[in-house]
Amino acid sequence: MKLALKEVTENNFFEIIDLKSDKEQEKIFQIYERWVGSNAFFLAVCQTFSFTPKAIYDDNTLIGFTSYGFRKETNRFELISMMIGHAFQGKGYGVPVLKAIIDDMVNMYNCKEIYLSVIYNNERAIKTYEKLGFVPTGEVESAHHPEPIYCLKLS
Template identity: 65%
Template sequence: MNVHLESVTSSNFDQIIELKSGIEQEQRMQIYERWVGSNAFFLAVCQVYKFTPRAIYDSETLIGFACHGYNSETERFQLISVMLGHQFQGKGYATASLKLIIDDMNLQYKCKEIYLTVIHDNMNAIKAYEKIGFIPTGEIEKAFHDEHVYKLIL
């Protein structure tokens, strides 16, 4: 496993857009998937809010997408979205990817805390976040779905 982050460019843009979190999403073009917004949606969010998009690779293979930044509405550094393509889930990539994203955020922002939100029944994501050290704050963010807020203290 050689997991690393890359910038989003014209060379990987289409692949990122086509990467889906669930096999049932493969035939659909939509803004929201079951537990995550589409990568197209989050690339637009990055452009509008000046968040940082990152492609997640294992060697030369695109396996996922993430974006992060300072959320001026909450006044917090936030992991806005992270997703792994369905064919790469359950293979140990979540932990490796999250560690890289946290390092990337720490390097870029020198932040002391990182926040994220997750839909209450996305148990695989919750387990991955808690394994890294994220803890629930008890807050609920009103988004497309009600989402539980988690915090990581660095």
């Protein structure tokens, strides 16, 4: 595994937009997929609210997309999206990708805490987040679905 978080450019933009988290999503375009907003949605959020979008690669293969940054409304550093394309799910990418994102956020922002929200019944994502130390805060974000908020405290 040779993971790298890379800039979104003219060269990978459409490939990122086409990457879906669920095979059924290949047939349709929606703003929200089953477990995550579409990459197109999060690219727009990044542009509008000054978050950082990154393409996730294993060597030269695009496997996912993430976005994160400082959210002014909450005064927090937040991981607002992490998606792995459906063809790459179940192959052991979750934890290493999340570690790479955390490292990138710490290097970029020198943050001491990282927050995220997750759809309440996305058990696979919740297990991955908890495995790396994210804990529920008791808060719930009222997004497209109710989304419990998790926090990772860094030393």
